[in-house]
Amino acid sequence: MGHSGINVLFEGRNFTRLLGGLWTSVWIAVLSLIIGLALGALFGVLRTSKSRLVKVIFRIYLEFFRIVPTVVLLFLFYYILPRQFNLSWPASVMAVIAFALWVSAEFSDIVRGALISVPKIQRESGLALGLNKWQLFIYVLLPQAFQLELPATINLATRVIKTTSLLMMISVMDVINVGQQIVEANNQTNPNGVFWVYGLIFFLYFIVDYPLSLWAKRLSKRNEA
Amino acid sequence: MKKHKFIKKLIAAVGILAVGAVTLTACSNNSSSSSSSNNPSSVAAIKKRGTLKVAVFGDLPPYGWVNKDGKRVGYDVRLARELAKEMGVKVKFVQVNANNRVDTLNANKADIVLANFTVTPERKQVVDFAKPYMKVSVGVVSPKSKPITNVNQLKGKKVIVTKGTTAENYFTSKQPDVDLLKFDSKTQQFNAMKNGRAAALADDNSYLYAWVKNNPKYTVGIKHLGPNSYIAPAVKKGNKSLLDWTNKHINKLNKDGFFVNDYNQELKPYFGDDVKPSDIIINK
Numbered sequence: 001m002g003h004s005g006i007n008v009l010f011e012g013r014n015f016t017r018l019l020g021g022l023w024t025s026v027w028i029a030v031l032s033l034i035i036g037l038a039l040g041a042l043f044g045v046l047r048t049s050k051s052r053l054v055k056v057i058f059r060i061y062l063e064f065f066r067i068v069p070t071v072v073l074l075f076l077f078y079y080i081l082p083r084q085f086n087l088s089w090p091a092s093v094m095a096v097i098a099f100a101l102w103v104s105a106e107f108s109d110i111v112r113g114a115l116i117s118v119p120k121i122q123r124e125s126g127l128a129l130g131l132n133k134w135q136l137f138i139y140v141l142l143p144q145a146f147q148l149e150l151p152a153t154i155n156l157a158t159r160v161i162k163t164t165s166l167l168m169m170i171s172v173m174d175v176i177n178v179g180q181q182i183v184e185a186n187n188q189t190n191p192n193g194v195f196w197v198y199g200l201i202f203f204l205y206f207i208v209d210y211p212l213s214l215w216a217k218r219l220s221k222r223n224e225a
Numbered sequence: 226m227k228k229h230k231f232i233k234k235l236i237a238a239v240g241i242l243a244v245g246a247v248t249l250t251a252c253s254n255n256s257s258s259s260s261s262s263n264n265p266s267s268v269a270a271i272k273k274r275g276t277l278k279v280a281v282f283g284d285l286p287p288y289g290w291v292n293k294d295g296k297r298v299g300y301d302v303r304l305a306r307e308l309a310k311e312m313g314v315k316v317k318f319v320q321v322n323a324n325n326r327v328d329t330l331n332a333n334k335a336d337i338v339l340a341n342f343t344v345t346p347e348r349k350q351v352v353d354f355a356k357p358y359m360k361v362s363v364g365v366v367s368p369k370s371k372p373i374t375n376v377n378q379l380k381g382k383k384v385i386v387t388k389g390t391t392a393e394n395y396f397t398s399k400q401p402d403v404d405l406l407k408f409d410s411k412t413q414q415f416n417a418m419k420n421g422r423a424a425a426l427a428d429d430n431s432y433l434y435a436w437v438k439n440n441p442k443y444t445v446g447i448k449h450l451g452p453n454s455y456i457a458p459a460v461k462k463g464n465k466s467l468l469d470w471t472n473k474h475i476n477k478l479n480k481d482g483f484f485v486n487d488y489n490q491e492l493k494p495y496f497g498d499d500v501k502p503s504d505i506i507i508n509k
Binding site: 014078 | 265283284285286290291292293294295319320321322325328329331332333334410411412415416419435436438439440495
């Protein structure tokens, strides 16, 4: 065993440190998703508005966050915004803000797509029953749209979790960053450690993401049925 | 209508965001003013805060790295702890990569950079360097089976460098015929070298001595390329308070023999006996 390099994982506090890094990645992803999905739902509803101005503004918002690479967003939020506005919030907070805005932009498009693909007859029947606009939204459109947007949302969630690997760019001690510290600390004595460290990280991301994938698959099957 | 008002408010909010983004891009070129009255990294401010924020590497043994107990150690890290002790404050580490050392200072994420920061004319324009505490030059490492001993051998060949390092700078400006393969971190660059992705790897010679000691299939074929360069602490441009303080204390530590001690504790086990303290530290 001594030469395979797997012992790198269990030396000192290395394993706990990796799990700690994973926890950092996960809570940042989850918090960003909660905030982002809430905002995104709101923006998505607004994007079905008839006002041109509202549509254009949210379209620009969406395109900005979809086109600008996440690395650039993180740099903007960590290095440039604080300098301009004299903020000094920790990297993890800036990461949550950047991720949440990105998620809200992507999710607003999912919500909009789902809302407009609810069959027209549903909307008209609702109106014929005498529902007002809000009632129509809450009782007719949203429940049906919810079904349609679930698989895409879970897909977005898995992407967010994977993208946390960019957090090391802004000095957040995520699982990849800790992994790299361990790899480098042992590179001299245990050159094969790199395989095990990244292997474990792959496995950790897999355990977090795979249940979500399975769930998405089940949901889309149910929708077909 | 209620809904209408709400939409209006939202539009206003989004509008502000958009304007903010535009202003940002417009004024990102302005140098941010760090007047002494409003300097979050002045000695007085640091003492008041009670912590010295130091930007260090986390993946570069023996300068700045993390040992198996999760503790930050290394030549730079020991200096950081010593400086904080001199100031009578706690130390807080901010881990950086080679190419975000300047931004970390500019965004006030750290008061001082002790991350193997080599002094260059270009960098002098964006940060203020204190008195150097180490000297190095660019070296080139290559496999022993196909050694590169002269820079002319590299023409048209691939050379690995890390983005934002002195080596990248040197090859980009002085050796345009060399094909550079650039990476973000030391981890990546050394892995690429081991995977045979290039003919050679260029970096500060001090890293290379250490790496070669544990990778005996490779050799530092070119030990010195270009001029000698110096590694110094860096503070945000215009932070005179901390700059003067650091200079004074680097001198003091030098007199106390701190750097020899630091060398013997942190660097010697990595460099072996071929390298002497006087090759690395500055005895003035």
